[in-house]
Amino acid sequence: MSIRIKLLLSFTGMLVISLLVFVFTACLFTIATTGDIHGVRDFYKVHYQINPLTEQEESIFLELKYLAKNEPDELQDKELLTEYDFKLRTVRAGLYVRRENDQVFESNTMNQPELEANLPPYDLNNNQIRNTLNIGERFYAYAKYDFRYTDGARGSVYVIRERSPFGEVTRRLLPVLVLSLVGIAIVGNVLLYRWITRSVVKPLNTLRNSAEHIKEGNLQFSLDLHSRDEIGQLNEAFEDMRKRLYESIQLRLRDEENRKELISNISHDLRTPITNIKGYIEGIRDGVADTPEKMNKYVNIIYTKTMDLDKLVDELFLYSKLDLKQVPFLFEHVDIIDFINDCIDEQRYVLEEKGIRLEWEARTGQSVQVVADLEKLKRVLLNIIGNAQNFMDKQHKIIHVSAVLSPEWVTVEIRDNGMGIDPEAIPNIFERFYRAEASRNSTMGGSGLGLAIASQIIEGHGGQIWAESELGVGTSLYFTLKRATRKEAR
Ligand SMILES: Nc1ncnc2c1ncn2[C@@H]1O[C@H](COP(=O)(O)OP(=O)(O)O)[C@@H](O)[C@H]1O
Ligand SMILES: [Mg+2]
Missing domain, CATH: 3.30.450 (Beta-Lactamase)
Known part of the structure; x- marks a missing residue:
């Protein structure tokens, strides 16, 4: 039975009941005033x-x-x-x-x-x-x-x-009165019925239509939320649900898009070195490398390309595992200043060979405890320093590392005086496979995964990573780590 019919029945029921009650009350009243049961019967007689x-x-x-x-x-x-x-x-x-x-x-x-x-x-x-x-x-x-x-x-x-003349008048008017009372009751009921159907049945119908829309996969509509009653709340909840559903579908579509893009990026990045290797091997097979020097050169190229490939696959593997949160972090209490000291010492010699001066300034002058996974943190540092040396275009090459303390955080800055990053590209450099236009077509860049990995690792530590850069002047990369309290440090 539809709500409409139920409402109609209940309204009619109410009407009948109220009329019966009215008649009954009128009878009782007459009996009470005339003191005679016949009074009721005689009511309509004169x-x-x-x-x-x-x-x-x-x-x-x-x-x-x-x-x-x-x-x-x-x-x-x-x-x-x-x-x-x-x-x-x-x-x-x-x-x-x-x-x-x-x-x-x-x-x-x-x-x-x-x-x-x-x-x-x-x-x-x-x-x-x-x-x-x-x-x-x-x-x-x-x-x-x-x-x-x-x-x-x-x-x-x-x-x-x-x-009483009123008695007479009332008696004459009584049928009219009763009829008009009944009329008022009926009209009132009809109006109430319409009001209820309008405020209940209509919104319900709209809701049902919306549900039909959703069933057909159309989520780009919005419900009019006029009423504040229960139906209004239902509509609101429904509208909320539609929005969330829409968002989650959008998210899924985006994820799907991402996945496709990832696969295409991976296959592209894998194909380039493989094609190269294939080319050189074919050269050897076809006897192009006919002298031992040429042969040596070919083999060396193949070796380097294979190393690149290995590195790429390694990075990809790490990135996807980090993305899936499948890499466990081995956290320990360490002094971040000591740690940076060690990394710098390790890198200084290699960089100086390339004519890059590595400056390290710990403005803190004290030991700073953090909880970190050292191996991964080292990867972050090396990725950033690696970028700084890759995108270096100046005569006097300088990489400047510093650490600044706040009561809760330690911020590490790695600044270089390299080519800088286009301001428009800055928000994207932490995305996987992203390479700014300048490095895309050159041999300088790598897979475009370095900063994506760094960002995943820093996030895994509960810190933040960001970049500031001026095109042609240089780039600063910052990351923060939460300082460990003394109690934690012990
Ligand atoms: N220090 C830097 N100076 C200039 N550009 C940089 C620097 N660091 C990163 N970039 C830009 O950010 C991009 C992404 O960096 P990254 O994720 O490490 O990828 P990759 O080094 O493999 O290209 C780089 O391709 C480059 O365009
Ligand atoms: Mg890199």
Whole structure:
């Protein structure tokens, strides 16, 4: 069953129940006011015409009627009439007696000067004993009996009771009132039903349509989030889900793209040395290397190329393992200053051979403890120093290493006065296989994995790595490591 139908049923149910309750209450109310179960039944009949008087009034009236039939002259006896009137007055009714056109007795409680003029004419057959009459705004119910006095004169006896005119009006208006109440209830229900369907069913339908969209793989839409109710929250959650799904799909597509690019890069980088090696080996096979010098040269080239290949595969392997977080870090407490000292000493001789001056300045002047994997950290340092010497284009070649301390961190800077990096290229140099345009076509660069590996390693240490450079002036590479607290250091 759809929500729409359920709502319709529940609204109709409510309507029926409220109408029943209304009718029941009305019945109870009538019983309570008239004190008579028949009152309910008579509600729509002109109750007062049939039964204008209460039981007590009625019994007094019957006595008077009896008197009028049997001893009509008694109804001229003022004393007797006053007595009856007194009885009637205790039940808030009044007595009126007339003889021909004269008034014999009128209750002084009546207070209605026009009563006489408004009474019905004589009807000795007494066809209608009980009736109502209006005088101006006032409304009366009465029972009367017409008779003849013994001398033949016509007479009437009335027991009259004033009724609330509102009662009459209400009684007349009641059907209209009930109908309009029912109408209001129905219209209200219809409006409420429309309101609920609009605020519940419609958004649900939108949600369902969105789900259909998603099922078909279309995630590039957005839901209107108007309402703040539960449906609104549901829509919000759904919209959130759509965004995340969209993001994750985008991410997957990007990863896929990356993977393709990686494979194409790897195959390209592997192919170049292999083609070279193949070429030289073919040269040897075809007898191009016909002298021992040539042969020696060919073999040397093949050897160098094979070494390059070996290095490339090694770097690739390391990079992919770092990327997959499969390389364990062997952390230990070390003095980073001591460590840099050792590395510099190791490199100084090789670099000086190439005419590069290696300066090392530890501005700290103290030992600085860090938690690090020394072998990997050395790789970082050598990669950076390697770049500095590879991309060197000056006469006076200088590589300057320094370390600066902050309370929590130690920052190592490796500055060179080489060719520098194009500012636009700087954000990319830590990406795998990335080589700035200047080095791409030259023999200077390597695989483009050096800084990617360095970045992975520093991140593995919880540090940061970045570069600052000025084209033609030089480059600074920085990395930070967290200092170990004394307790950790021990
Ligand atoms: N010290 C430097 N001076 C100039 N360019 C540099 C320097 N270090 C890195 N680069 C640029 O960053 C690129 C990426 O470096 P790297 O990842 O080590 O790859 P590779 O050295 O194999 O080319 C280099 O190709 C080069 O263009
Ligand atoms: Mg490099």
